[in-house]
Amino acid sequence: MVVPASRAAPSTPLSGEPDPAYDVVVIGCGMAGAVAARQLAGHRVALLEARNRVGGRIYTAGEVEGLPQPIDLGGSMIHGFREGVPTAKLITHELGMDVHVPQGAKGLVYGPNGPLAEAEATSLFATSAQNAFTPPSGVPADASIASLLFPTLKSDPRLVALARTAEIGAGVELEGMSAKYAGFExxxxxxxxxxxxxxxxxxxxxxxxxxxxxxxxxLSVEVTEIEDLGAGKGVRVETKDGRTFTAKAVISTIPLAVLQHSPPTFQPPLSPLYTAAIERMRTGSLEKIVLSYPSAWWPSPDENGSFLLLPLHDPSVPLEEAKPASLHDLFSRTVIPVSSFQRIASTPHPTLLAYIGPAAARYIASYPADEVASAFHDYLVTRLSPSAAPPAPTVKLVTEWQRDPFSRGATSTPVPLTQSKDGERASPLDFVIVSRPTWDGRLGYAGEHTDLDNHGSVAGAAISGQREGTRVKELLERLAEQEANEQGKALL
Structure with a gap:
């Protein structure tokens, strides 16, 4: 259900200048941009999206792709649904949508010799939790989590593999994550x-x-230039196809990697503080493989909602050093969580989804999607060892977020071990710096990479969109009040 809203009312023009076409231009119609624009109901708003669809790094595959039920290939879950995450209220209360929370699903852990017994798996997870990394006092600024954690876990390679599961959501290997700021968010x-x-x-x-x-x-409107026209004049936005948009304020939700590699031109240039922070931050790599079948062939499909495939080789050796000889070799050196929608979906269907973490995600980007999906199906069959030959998948999907020119990867990573040309090391402050508006508030920034605590998530995108939508709404109210005061003085 969609909550009806009144149509935008005419707006007061800026002092002494022609009325801009819009009150606000929002660049990007992903979660951040859409939430910001919705927050600005009652003002003249234009969302400009470079893709030919809305959603940004949200994309739900379904009937068009041949799937029996919708599956999210980008952002997919509401983390902290019952713990107060604002997106839960947005989705359930404001948009009137239902949310499915899987209950009672079991999971299997597969080691080199097959599935672990339930007691062994439980003990392994308990030991892993006891050894969870906490930054020691006085940790060097250039120390990685891997350099401090792995030596304590090498007695059991399975613990190293479990530690590496953190890389999947982070989008970066533990060798590239700052130990000093681990868990800061x-x-x-x-x-x-x-x-x-x-x-x-x-x-x-x-x-x-x-x-x-x-x-x-x-849609299909790619921004190439953003120019501040000055106080009382607004902001001008130029697009690749030669169109011009003017507004009193602009909210940019351009993803971090795009800002780093192919940003629009900003006039005047953005501050060295901002550009240095952008330089230090990193966008992670995460891809998904979806295999849908005529029937569920994996162990106890009505009970098991997940499979965790531990590597068959030493997980402390980075893939760049291991140099996998094939896709099968690659998968065998990677920890891979697999979800079964036969068990966790509200409407069960025989579909598996695998999360491919950062190093492996970069590796598979050089292969055709069909070859990757077929190789993963073969690897699954080898690891799960069904008693009979399983059916071939009817649908094979592999995401390509790294190749997408409007995302260039997944989401921002935790604080990396990087430094900018000015010698400053990356820190949590970078997330704050890139969230601050400029040009006296006429240019603001939203997007998951602008939220310190929730970066890398749909929640971070939504929270940042609400933050900027509220801020710009207050800015427009102040401009309208100033205009009214000036008009009142002119009448005296």
Whole structure:
């Protein structure tokens, strides 16, 4: 259900200048941009999206791809659904959508010799939790988590493999994560929920609200230049196809990697403080492999909601050093979580989804998607060892977020071991720096990489969009009040 909103009312022009076409231009119609635009209902808003679809790094595959039910290939879960994450309220209360929380699903852990017994797996996870990394006092600024953690775990390679599962959500190897700032973020954790219909349905409802309030959503519009026209004059936005948009304020939700590698031109240039922070930050790598079958062939499909495939080789050796000889060799050297929608979906269907972490994700990017999916199916059969030959998958999907020119990867990583040309090392402060507006508030920034505690998540994108939408709304109110005061003085 979409909450109806009134159409945007006429807005007061800026003092002494022609009325800009819009109050606000939002660059990017992913979660951050859509939430910001929805927050600005009642103002003239235009969302400019470079892709030919809304959603950004949210994409829900379904009927078009031949899947029996929707599956999110980008952002997928509501982390901390029952622990107060704001996206839960947005989705359930404001958009009136249902959320599915899987209950009672079991999971199997596969070691080199097959599945671990339940007691052994439980003991392994308990030991892993006891050895969770906590930064010691006085840790060197250039120390990685791997350099301090792995020596304490090498007696059991399975503990190293479990430690590496943290890389999947982070998008970067433990060798590249700062030990000093490990765990600095205080993001939402706990219950995981799945929006019914996927996040694509969330985006559809957000866009419907925006349009109902008079906002515009323009697709296939790539921004090439953003220029500040000065106080009282607004901001000008130029696009690749030669169009010009003007507004009193602009909110940019351009992803971090795009800002690093192919940003629009900013006039005047952004501050050295901002550009140095962007230089230090990193975008992670995470890809997903989806295999849908005519029937579920894996062990106890009505009970097991997940499989954790531990590596068959020493997990402390980075893939760059191991130099895998084939895709099968690559998978055998990688810890891979696999989810079964036969057990965890609200409407069960025989589909598996594998999360491919950073090093392996970069490796598979050089292979055709069909070859990757077929190789992973073969690897699954080898590891799960079914008693009979399983059916061939009817649908094979492999994400390519690293190749997408409008994302260039997954999401921002935890604090990396990097430094900018000015010699400053990366720190949590970078997330704060890139969230600060410039040009006297006329240019603001949203997106998951601008939220310190929730970066790398849909929640971070939504929270940042709400933050900037609220800030710009207050800015417009102040501008309108100033204009009214000036008009009042002119009448005296």
């Amino acid at each position: 205080q993001g939402f954790k706990g219950t995981d929920g799945f929006p019914e219909g996927g996040y694509g349905e969330v985006m559809k409802n957000l866009v419907a609200d925006i349009k109902a309030a008079g906002g515009e959503v323009r």
